[in-house]
Amino acid sequence: MATSLDLIWIRQDLRLHDNPAIFHGGGRPSLLVFTLGDFPEEQKTELARAWLHAAxxxxxxxxxxxxxxxxxxxPGTLLEFLDSVKPLVDIKKVHWNHSYTPAGIERDTLYQAALSERGLEVEAHAGNLLHEPWDIHGKNHAFIEHFSPFQRLYFDQLSHRTSLDYPAHVKTEIVKGVNYGTLKELKLISNQKRYDDLLDYWDISEKAGRDLLKAFVKDRLQHFDDSCEIPSVQATSKLSPYIAWGQISVRWIWETCDNQGGGEDAKTFLNQLLWREFAYYSLFHNPQLLQEPFSKDFERYPFRSDAGRLEAWKTGQTGYPLIDAGMRELKQTGWIHNRIRLVVSSFLVKNLGISWQEGAAYFLEHSIDADLALNTVNWQLVTGCGVDSYPFSRILNPVSQGEKFDPEGIYVSHWVPELRNLPEKWIHQPWNAPIDVLKRAGVEMGANYPRPVVDFQESRSWALDAFHAMNGNDEIYGTG
Incomplete structure (x- = not known):
């Protein structure tokens, strides 16, 4: 006779604290299952699989x-697993936490129908956002295109669900004949060195995420407003990969920070969580954003195809120190400071003239905090073609951005060590340094450090001309 059990389906929610599927399903005898075959396509990169293995x-x-x-x-899908254990286990109910990407929603809808046909009850939980995107409505149920009214809605009107504690019990059963498999059999690690390097930079665990939050709230939250833009200072939370992989609950982060008194520093940080909510809300209502700009005018923008420039950007060899530092940090650690993300994104799209889709695809592949909604909305934000975007004419100058946010060159010196001996005055623009200064610093332009792949002012003018040819209604706001 088959054993009667429930099933808890684990996806990108690799935590025990405030995990509704486990909290509500763990009290009954269950099977707790991870199915690699259902893993999102955009998360099957070498880096993502390495993080997943450790998580x-x-x-x-x-x-x-x-x-x-x-x-x-x-190794297969949920439906394949259920077929494989059907003679051995009588599954009554399946618990999972909602997915919010277009492909995830489509899959869950199909699975729910398939399981219902088999006579299984499905209990889907709200687990990885503060609010479900389908429950948020603008005036007259209109789509909210701008972040400010969305933000006000969250702070002023929406009541926040309280996070759940660790479950009292998680009662998994050992059923004779069921193959429980091993992590090694999933063959997630294809590059052992890349995996080892990742572990040198990151402690990949639920506890590590909670410890990071605790340290951030204790030591850095009260100064977040003043220091979060400085890439050389450990001022940010670095929680983004733990959020992306579901190793820490956004509800718990919100409660922990909000309990500090809700000052301006806490509000600035919580706005970053709200921007993530806005990204998922936007993608839910506009799934075409994954491939298409929100502003249809940009379908006419003359993006260039230039493999050489794209490779220089990817490898941190553009000749612009702040850009190169950011791209090298990303390649080595899988993470990049938010201010630098904005600068390298602006440079790719507006100075190199390469499409935001190219940049978004590269970031998805090489970021440990790769988040489909955030990544898409952020790239369209910088390009000027998305929901609540920057004006296209906001073209960030890598030199002035470096002088403003890395004035002593500490960040550049760390990631572009061939420039570390340059004086502060020249470290963000080595091509303008006098020959004797370069010689004393051991820098030879075009030899051990590249000359700029483009002239900033010329490339800026080209971008603005192309924009005006497409749609000449933008106001010039400056170069940042």
């Missing part, structure tokens, strides 16, 4: 340590 390892250890519970590692 699953830590999560399985936490389950065993806290509850003596066991997880099943299955």
């Amino acid at each position: 699953l390892k830590s999560f399985a250890n936490d389950l065993d340590h806290r509850y003596k519970a066991k997880m099943i590692f299955y």
Whole structure:
């Protein structure tokens, strides 16, 4: 006779605290299953699989340590798993936390219908956003195109759900004949060195995310407004990968920061969580944003195809030190400071003339905090073609941005060590430095450090001319 059990389906919610699927499903005897075959296509990169391996390892250890519970590692899909255990297990109910990407929503809708046909009950939970995007409505149920009214709605009108504690029980069962698999059998690590390097920079666990939040609130939140734009200072939370992988709850982050008194520093930080909510809300109502600009005029913008310039940008060899520092940080650590993200994105699209889709695809592949909604909305924001975007004419100057946010060249010196001996005056514009200064610093332009791939002012003028040819209604706001 088949054993009667529930099933808890684990996806990108690799935590025990404030995990509604586990909290509500763990009280009954269950199978707790991760299915690699359902993993999102955009998260199948080498870097993503390496992070996933470490996150699953830590999560399985936490389950065993806290509850003596066991997880099943299955290489196929949920439906395939259910077929494989059908003779052995009578599944009554399936718990999962909502997915919010277009492909995830489509899959969950299909699965819910398929499971209902099999007589299984599905209980889908709100687990990874502050509010479900389909529950947020503007005036007369209109789509909210701008962040400010969306922000006011969150702060003034929406009541926030309280986070859930660790579940009292997680009762997983060992069923004879069921193959529980092993993490190693999923073959997630294709590059052992890349995996080892990742572990040198990151502690990939739920505990690490919670410890980061605790340290951030204690030591840095009260100064966040003043220091969050400085890339050489450890002022940001660095929680983004833990949020992206569901290793920490956004509700818990909100509560923890809001409980500090809700001052301006806390509000500035919480606005970053709200921007993530806005990104998912925007993508839910406009799934075409993954491929198309929100502003249809930009379908006429003459983006260039230039493999050489694109490769220089990817590898940190553009000849602009702040750009190169950011792209090298991304390549080595899988993470990049938010201010630098804006500058390197603006440079690719507006100075190199390469499409935002190229940049978005590269960031998805090489960022450990890759988030489909945020990544898409952020690239369109910088380009000027998205919801609540910057004016196109906001073209960030890598030299002035470096002098403003890295005035001593500390960030550039770390990631572009061939320039570390240059004086502060020249470190963000080495091509303008006198020959004797370059010689003393051991810098030879075009030899051990590249000359700029484009002239900033000329490329800026080209971009603005192209924009005006497309749609000449933009006001000139300056270069940043």
